[in-house]
Each structure stands twice: as C-alpha cells, then as structure tokens.
Amino acid sequence: MSEHSSPSKPSQSQMLLAAIAAMALIVVAVFVLSMKKDNPKENKKFEQDVVVPAAQVPQLNTAGLKPEQAESSAEQAVNASNSENTASQQQANTTINTQPSLVQPEPVAKVNIAAPAPLKLDDSDNAVRNRIAEYMAEKSVELFVSDDMIRRMVVFVDNTAKGTIAKKHMPVNRPAEAFMALEDDIIVTDPNSYERYTPYATMFANLSTAQIVRLYQQFQPLIVEAYEEIGYEGDEFNGVLVQAIEELLDTPVPETTLPLIKNSVTYRYAYPEWEQLSDVQKQFLRMGPNNMKKVKQRLVTLQKQLAE
Structure with missing residues (x-):
C-alpha cells in the first residue's frame, strides 16, 4: 500500500455532525444533573460509561476507478471518518468535564425567622x-x-x-x-x-x-x-x-x-x-x-x- 498524505480538515458537514453530537451530550448531562435531586448518589462511572458510537465508514462507489485510486479513496474515507470520530470524542470529553457549569445552582431561599415577641x-x-x-x-x-x-x-x-x-x-x-x-x-x-x-x-x-x-x-x-x-x-x-x-x-x-x-x-x-x-x-x-x-x-x- 502506498504512503498516503496527512488527513484533510473536517468538512462543514462533519463539524455540524460533531456539534449535534455535543448538543445531545449536553442534554443528557442536564438530565442527569436534574435527577441528582431524587438520587443523591453520584454515579462515578458516568464518564467511563459514555460511549461515542464509532462512525460508520461511508461506502464509496469505486466502479470505474483504477485499483490504486480505489485504495487511495478508501483510505481517505477511513481517515476522514477517524478524524470525525476524534473530533466528536474531544467535544464529548469537553462537555463531560465542564458539565457542572452547565446548570446554574438554584438560589438559596432566604427564610425570615421572626424574632420572638418580648415577654410581657x-x-x-x-x-x-x-x-x-x-x-x-x-x-x-x-x-x-x-x-x-x-x-x-x-x-x-x-x-x-x-x-x-x-x-x-x-x-x-x-x-x-x-x-x-x-x-x-x-x-x-x-x-x-x-x-x-x-x-x-x-x-x-x-x-x-x-x-x-x-x-x-x-x-x-x-x-x-x-x-x-x-x-x-x-x-x-x-x-x-x-x-x-x-x-x-x-x-x-x-x-x-x-x-x-x-x-x-x-x-x-x-x-x-x-x-x-x-x-x-x-x-x-x-x-x-x-x-x-x-x-x-x-x-x-x-x-x-x-x-x-
């Protein structure tokens, strides 16, 4: 197999897909944080249990291409897919590591305790x-x-x-x-x-x-x-x-x-x-x-x- 060139930058469609994945993780994070009120036990395995699904390698139509061209196109597709997966994983890690800042703490209600009336x-x-x-x-x-x-x-x-x-x-x-x-x-x-x-x-x-x-x-x-x-x-x-x-x-x-x-x-x-x-x-x-x-x-x- 011939040496291939460095992977190209993700396309606009790939960045959009990564952004959608990040937003989905944000929604999940908010939901989990809101559930903490009912379940005070912290799930320490949360970060390990988050699995970013592997991106499927797009099927390329190599009909009519020479073997070297077909092989090169397949490698580029795989590299692009890996690049997309890496970007999604980095975005997911960033979302998980910063999730406490996504939910603003509820203000503590001030309880006005009336002073006891002076004894008569x-x-x-x-x-x-x-x-x-x-x-x-x-x-x-x-x-x-x-x-x-x-x-x-x-x-x-x-x-x-x-x-x-x-x-x-x-x-x-x-x-x-x-x-x-x-x-x-x-x-x-x-x-x-x-x-x-x-x-x-x-x-x-x-x-x-x-x-x-x-x-x-x-x-x-x-x-x-x-x-x-x-x-x-x-x-x-x-x-x-x-x-x-x-x-x-x-x-x-x-x-x-x-x-x-x-x-x-x-x-x-x-x-x-x-x-x-x-x-x-x-x-x-x-x-x-x-x-x-x-x-x-x-x-x-x-x-x-x-x-x-």
Missing part, C-alpha cells in the same frame, strides 16, 4: 415558673404563689428593705402549720414551730448563687417595669434589693431560747432589744437559728455577687 409582665408567670422548675424540685416550686410572681417579689423586696412585711404580696405561700409556743412559767417558741420554715430555708440554700443571679438577670427588664408601676425609678431596684439583703443580714441570731410575752392572741418578745427589731427581722427570727444561718449564708454570697 402580665404574661410572665409561666416563664418564671418554668425557669424556677429547672432549678428546684417540684415540692419547692409549690411553695411559690403562682400569680403575679414578679410583681409580688418586687413589692415584697421593697417592703423588706424598709423593714416591713407586705403580707398581701407574699411571693411564697404561708406555712400550713400555725405558730406554736410552749406556755409554762416562761413562754418560749416551740422548737417544732421552726420546722414550718425548714422547706423554705432548704429551698433557698440549695439554689446556687449563680442560679439566683441568672434568674434575676433574665427577668430584670420585667422587674424594672414592675418597680416603676409602684412609682419608683426602675433602675433603683438593684439598690433596694441590696438594702433588703442587708436588713436580713443585720438580724442577730439568738444563741438561746427567747422568752415571749402573750398579748391577747399574739406574742411579743420579752426583751426590748429583740422586740425593737423591725417587723421583717422579727419574722426572720421565727425561722429559728438553724434556718436563719442557712439563709444568711446564701445571702452573703448573693450580696457579693450582686456587688460585682
């Missing part, structure tokens, strides 16, 4: 009760009055700072048992009467200082609002809280049983130095020495924390 003072009881329940046992939670919890606390603290007791605004329920005294030659408080306040003292002592401060800080805006409702500047409440703590810490802890004097249906302290204490301090004495020490210990650490 009138609707705060559930939030306060739920937060307290995170720190305390159920029996301790039951000690609290369940309505107007923040307002009650604010009024009670304001009165405590002044040495008075806001009986109508107690933030906790009253003990179920009544006060008891042992009446003999000397009237004294029945030691069993101190036990009425043990659940309250234990509840307060078991709360960590950090937990108390977090509760106070979380609801401070509502506390300020409640304090303004009773006619004060809201930002003054921190100072009032410190004064209330100091009022209780200034209450002396008795080392012995204190004698009482019965006055009609009530009792008062026989010694003037105890009777002249403020109403809230005398109420504090009714908790008994052990409970007073528990509460004072927690008040001291709380006072330091609030002062920082």
Whole structure:
C-alpha cells in the first residue's frame, strides 16, 4: 500500500455532525444533573460509561476507478471518518468535564425567622415558673404563689428593705402549720414551730448563687417595669434589693431560747432589744437559728455577687 498524505480538515458537514453530537451530550448531562435531586448518589462511572458510537465508514462507489485510486479513496474515507470520530470524542470529553457549569445552582431561599415577641409582665408567670422548675424540685416550686410572681417579689423586696412585711404580696405561700409556743412559767417558741420554715430555708440554700443571679438577670427588664408601676425609678431596684439583703443580714441570731410575752392572741418578745427589731427581722427570727444561718449564708454570697 502506498504512503498516503496527512488527513484533510473536517468538512462543514462533519463539524455540524460533531456539534449535534455535543448538543445531545449536553442534554443528557442536564438530565442527569436534574435527577441528582431524587438520587443523591453520584454515579462515578458516568464518564467511563459514555460511549461515542464509532462512525460508520461511508461506502464509496469505486466502479470505474483504477485499483490504486480505489485504495487511495478508501483510505481517505477511513481517515476522514477517524478524524470525525476524534473530533466528536474531544467535544464529548469537553462537555463531560465542564458539565457542572452547565446548570446554574438554584438560589438559596432566604427564610425570615421572626424574632420572638418580648415577654410581657402580665404574661410572665409561666416563664418564671418554668425557669424556677429547672432549678428546684417540684415540692419547692409549690411553695411559690403562682400569680403575679414578679410583681409580688418586687413589692415584697421593697417592703423588706424598709423593714416591713407586705403580707398581701407574699411571693411564697404561708406555712400550713400555725405558730406554736410552749406556755409554762416562761413562754418560749416551740422548737417544732421552726420546722414550718425548714422547706423554705432548704429551698433557698440549695439554689446556687449563680442560679439566683441568672434568674434575676433574665427577668430584670420585667422587674424594672414592675418597680416603676409602684412609682419608683426602675433602675433603683438593684439598690433596694441590696438594702433588703442587708436588713436580713443585720438580724442577730439568738444563741438561746427567747422568752415571749402573750398579748391577747399574739406574742411579743420579752426583751426590748429583740422586740425593737423591725417587723421583717422579727419574722426572720421565727425561722429559728438553724434556718436563719442557712439563709444568711446564701445571702452573703448573693450580696457579693450582686456587688460585682
């Protein structure tokens, strides 16, 4: 066989055929990419599985040609076919390698998350009760009055700072048992009467200082609002809280049983130095020495924390 010349450039019809093949591959690529939403597994064999069909060698009519001319024409046809096939394969590879750029990513939808509405003072009881329940046992939670919890606390603290007791605004329920005294030659408080306040003292002592401060800080805006409702500047409440703590810490802890004097249906302290204490301090004495020490210990650490 004689040596043939280099293959000629593809004709316009061959380039058109290659372009059509490339467009077909683009359509297939887009279809496969769209199916990825339903089938997230990537087909790693996709590129290997793409087969470009071999172009058929066109049949030439060699009748009337000399053998050398017929052979040369056949070789040219094969070379042209190979050239067309190579061009189609290159176009296919280019299409496959660049297929991620054919599909524009869908824009991520922006989800507007509305900020939670600020808690209102009138609707705060559930939030306060739920937060307290995170720190305390159920029996301790039951000690609290369940309505107007923040307002009650604010009024009670304001009165405590002044040495008075806001009986109508107690933030906790009253003990179920009544006060008891042992009446003999000397009237004294029945030691069993101190036990009425043990659940309250234990509840307060078991709360960590950090937990108390977090509760106070979380609801401070509502506390300020409640304090303004009773006619004060809201930002003054921190100072009032410190004064209330100091009022209780200034209450002396008795080392012995204190004698009482019965006055009609009530009792008062026989010694003037105890009777002249403020109403809230005398109420504090009714908790008994052990409970007073528990509460004072927690008040001291709380006072330091609030002062920082």
